[in-house]
Amino acid sequence: MSTVLSASHVNKYFYDPEKFQVLKDVTFDVQKGEFLSIVGKSGCGKSTLLYLLSTMDTDYEGQIEMAGTPLKGRNQDFLAQFRNEHLGFVFQFHFLLPEFSALQNVMLPGLKLGKYSEKDVEERAMEKLRLIGMADFARKSASKLSGGQQQRVAIARALINDPTIIMGDEPTGNLDKANTENVFSIFRDLAQKGQTIIAVTHDPDFADGTDRVIEMSDGMIIASHENKVQ
Amino acid sequence: MDIRIASQIARTHLLAKKRQTLVAMLGVTFGIAMFITMISFMQGVNQFLEDSALDASPHIRMYNEVNTQRPSLIQQLKPGQFNVVYHQKPKDEQARIKNGITIAERVEKEAGVLGVSPQVATQAFYNNGPIQLSGTISGVDIERENRLYKLTTRLKSGTINNLKTNPDGLIMGVVLARKLNVQLGDKVSVTTPVGGTRILRVVGTFGFGVGTVDNTKSYANLSTVQEMLQKDPSYITDIHVKMNDPLQALPFGKRLRAMYGYYTEDWATANTAILAGEKIRNVMTFVVSMTLLVVAGFGIYNIMNMTVINKIKDIAILKATGFDGKDIVAIFLLQAVFIGLTGGLLGLFIGFGLSYMLSITPFDAGDFLSIKTFPVIFDGKYYVMGILFGVITTVLAGFFPSRKAAQVDPVSILRG
Numbered sequence: 001m002s003t004v005l006s007a008s009h010v011n012k013y014f015y016d017p018e019k020f021q022v023l024k025d026v027t028f029d030v031q032k033g034e035f036l037s038i039v040g041k042s043g044c045g046k047s048t049l050l051y052l053l054s055t056m057d058t059d060y061e062g063q064i065e066m067a068g069t070p071l072k073g074r075n076q077d078f079l080a081q082f083r084n085e086h087l088g089f090v091f092q093f094h095f096l097l098p099e100f101s102a103l104q105n106v107m108l109p110g111l112k113l114g115k116y117s118e119k120d121v122e123e124r125a126m127e128k129l130r131l132i133g134m135a136d137f138a139r140k141s142a143s144k145l146s147g148g149q150q151q152r153v154a155i156a157r158a159l160i161n162d163p164t165i166i167m168g169d170e171p172t173g174n175l176d177k178a179n180t181e182n183v184f185s186i187f188r189d190l191a192q193k194g195q196t197i198i199a200v201t202h203d204p205d206f207a208d209g210t211d212r213v214i215e216m217s218d219g220m221i222i223a224s225h226e227n228k229v230q
Numbered sequence: 231m232d233i234r235i236a237s238q239i240a241r242t243h244l245l246a247k248k249r250q251t252l253v254a255m256l257g258v259t260f261g262i263a264m265f266i267t268m269i270s271f272m273q274g275v276n277q278f279l280e281d282s283a284l285d286a287s288p289h290i291r292m293y294n295e296v297n298t299q300r301p302s303l304i305q306q307l308k309p310g311q312f313n314v315v316y317h318q319k320p321k322d323e324q325a326r327i328k329n330g331i332t333i334a335e336r337v338e339k340e341a342g343v344l345g346v347s348p349q350v351a352t353q354a355f356y357n358n359g360p361i362q363l364s365g366t367i368s369g370v371d372i373e374r375e376n377r378l379y380k381l382t383t384r385l386k387s388g389t390i391n392n393l394k395t396n397p398d399g400l401i402m403g404v405v406l407a408r409k410l411n412v413q414l415g416d417k418v419s420v421t422t423p424v425g426g427t428r429i430l431r432v433v434g435t436f437g438f439g440v441g442t443v444d445n446t447k448s449y450a451n452l453s454t455v456q457e458m459l460q461k462d463p464s465y466i467t468d469i470h471v472k473m474n475d476p477l478q479a480l481p482f483g484k485r486l487r488a489m490y491g492y493y494t495e496d497w498a499t500a501n502t503a504i505l506a507g508e509k510i511r512n513v514m515t516f517v518v519s520m521t522l523l524v525v526a527g528f529g530i531y532n533i534m535n536m537t538v539i540n541k542i543k544d545i546a547i548l549k550a551t552g553f554d555g556k557d558i559v560a561i562f563l564l565q566a567v568f569i570g571l572t573g574g575l576l577g578l579f580i581g582f583g584l585s586y587m588l589s590i591t592p593f594d595a596g597d598f599l600s601i602k603t604f605p606v607i608f609d610g611k612y613y614v615m616g617i618l619f620g621v622i623t624t625v626l627a628g629f630f631p632s633r634k635a636a637q638v639d640p641v642s643i644l645r646g
Contacts, residue, residue, distance in 0.1 A: 057641045077554045084552020095547045099246040109551040111235045
């Protein structure tokens with residue numbers, strides 16, 4: 001197994017309303033193919049950590065390395081390109097572009113990457129939608145899909161460029177039980193196929209199903225334990 | 231940056247909000263249409279006034295300025311002394327241009343000269359029965375005069391050939407003829423300031439559409455007027471010159487003055503008031519058009535700003551999935567450009583339609599102006615200018631909201 005992500009001595013401060021240390025010397029590695037969950041109470045800094053790892057927040061101390069690339073101090077354009085190629089996101093509030101069809105939503109990051117022709121990207125997008133069982137809804141406008149359906153399309157979108165890591169911020173936080181199980185089983189399947197996944201959650205059932213759980217409190221990692229693979 | 235994806239997203243955004251897009255577009259359309267209409271009309275008016283003034287006046291008029299002020303002989307001999315001369319009369323100086331015909335022939339050979347007409351101009355009294363009117367009479371070579379002023383197109387009755395065949399012929403300004411109550415074939419008695427009187431027959435009437443000319447002026451044969459003034463056949467008072475390019479007249483006039491020593495007056499000096507009016511109208515046109523376009527620009531700015539605010543989540547998600555600042559700017563700028571371009575093109579069509587309708591609207595300007603409809607100029611230049619202004623305004627109006635969109639911090643939006 002190889003290390004795809006390593007965070008070393010990451011410190012993060014909030015300055016508003018007053019200086020406050022959100023993350024304190026956070027250091028951990030993620031192996032390829034690992035299904036990792038980060039848990040902790042609200043305000044413990046787990047989401048903040050995820051957004052640092054996502055490269056969208058660049059204001060921190062320490063070093064984050066992903067897919068062999070050190071990410072500290074890179075410019076925004078480089079990071080955008082990097083996200084496009086190596087990262088897939090699934091957010092709590094689905095966040096599809098409402099004017100586009102499900103298929104177009106999945107295709108957009110692929111078109112942006114420009115590695116494949118438009119036809120190939122469309123084929124790949126259909127394949128990803130089939131993988132998560134949404135192929136029948138491909139032509140439907142995103143705004144006409146239910147919450148659970150949108151989240152599944154979002155997962156397909158995260159997968160389109162075969163990213164190094166998929167990151168989820170409470171990916172099941174806004175879904176009912178049936179949909180949660182549905183989404184979780186998709187993640188589980190992907191992990192089985194060797195996809196690295198990092199998800200922030202406060203759903204204990206979700207965390208229990210992952211390979212490894214990192215528990216945070218007050219900006220520090222207080223525990224990291226592996227779950228037995230069922 | 232991939233312009234194709236950006237344009238695809240931009241198109242989807244525009245189509246999703248058709249009504250908003252249309253309203254923004256119509257703002258530009260209205261601005262450009264008014265711009266086109268106004269500038270075509272204003273330039274038409276300018277052109278018409280300039281033409282009517284220029285057509286009726288020479289580009290350069292060369293004449294001998296009779297200066298009655300002269301120092302006395304003793305003053306010339308003993309300057310600076312206390313000299314008194316009682317009742318000194320002005321010198322009898324003639325208004326003639328010496329060798330006028332020769333000068334005219336030489337000027338005619340210069341490059342850029344369209345035509346030269348040497349003539350004798352004098353004040354005259356027109357008498358028809360009890361009616362007495364003062365005016366001017368010009369003795370001309372009618373063929374040359376025709377080349378300068380296109381008299382054939384100005385004639386209201388008669389032909390210029392009538393004048394050539396009839397030494398006592400007279401072509402009269404149309405308003406003057408009406409005031410004298412004379413028609414083609416009627417006789418008029420013309421008296422010059424030196425006392426010569428002659429009965430001339432009206433063989434034609436002309437109208438330049440310029441009051442000061444149609445009201446007072448008549449053409450007669452050069453030799454006829456020379457005889458009336460009791461002068462020899464080489465007597466010439468004015469040389470009128472027309473150039474191919476009116477602008478060339480200004481330096482050329484100065485050159486003629488230096489070369490022959492006679493006073494020259496160019497059309498720009500003679501028509502200062504018209505040119506000043508033209509400048510003022512130009513400024514006015516541009517100010518009003520610019521205001522319209524700026525208002526349209528603010529409309530677009532508002533709508534683009536709203537769009538950016540509405541789409542802030544989409545922007546965050548696009549950034550999260552790897553679209554960079556330049557892509558986001560492109561997406562929103564393309565929308566602005568599309569609005570500007572289609573709105574502008576529509577504006578050009580409507581502007582053309584409005585100017586066309588204006589150009590066929592009847593307009594009664596009375597005797598003084600020779601037009602029947604509003605003067606409108608159709609010039610591709612204005613349409614190019616209109617679309618350029620339209621696109622530039624919309625790009626500027628779209629740029630700031632787009633930049634704002636590019637600066638959206640995805641983290642703060644996505645964390646909710």
